[in-house]
Amino acid sequence: MASGKWRNTALLVIDMQNDFILPGGPMHVGGAQAIVPNVIKAVEVARNRGIPIIWVVREHDPSGRDAELFRRHLYSPGKPKPTSKGSVGAELVDGLVIEEGDYKLVKTRFSAFFNTNLHSYLQSNGITSLVITANIFDMKNIGVITAMLEEWCESGH
Known part of the structure; x- marks a missing residue:
């Protein structure tokens, strides 16, 4: 368990799955593969500091019946079923592994907080600060304080 300044902090690793990261994947996000080494490093730093890691992943029923309405067409017969x-x-992209003690949170919508128990998990574990590996552009646009990996690595134990 983390102590000192990291005592109430958790790392959220969001959507680092093959279908989002690998070129040609049905949900490919441009530039996503380039950030994989930095996400691996962020996870390593969190583990070394004893910071809880929460893996936020999408997992849909192969029929797509639990996907957003505007995405259900992606689950039609003959489609890759993201x-x-x-x-x-x-599956998580190569280099990222959920280890014992980590928490895997499955979501079926954009937000990890919508229709999940993430809020409850954070409260019950005393988590008041989050470090998030996600879309920095969108995070900045909604007013989230963003830091680069170097700052995370150098900010001490």
Whole structure:
């Protein structure tokens, strides 16, 4: 368990799955593969500091019936069925591994807070600060304080 300044902090690793990261994946996010080494480093720093790691992943029923209405067409017969539970596309990209003691949170919507128990998990574990590996552009646009990996690594134990 983390102590000192990291005592109430958790790391959220969001959507680092093959279907989002790998080129040609059905949900590919441009530039996502380039950040994988930095996410691996952020996870390593969190582990070294004893900071809890929460892996936020999408896992959908292969029929797509739990996907957003505007995405259900992606689950039509003959389509690749993005982030289907148990598929290679739903697995974390190479280099990222959920370890014992980590928390895996499955979501079926954009937000990790919508229709999940993330808020409850954070409260019950005394988490008041989050470090998030996510879309920095969107985070900045909604007023989230963003820092670069170097700052995270150098900010001490």
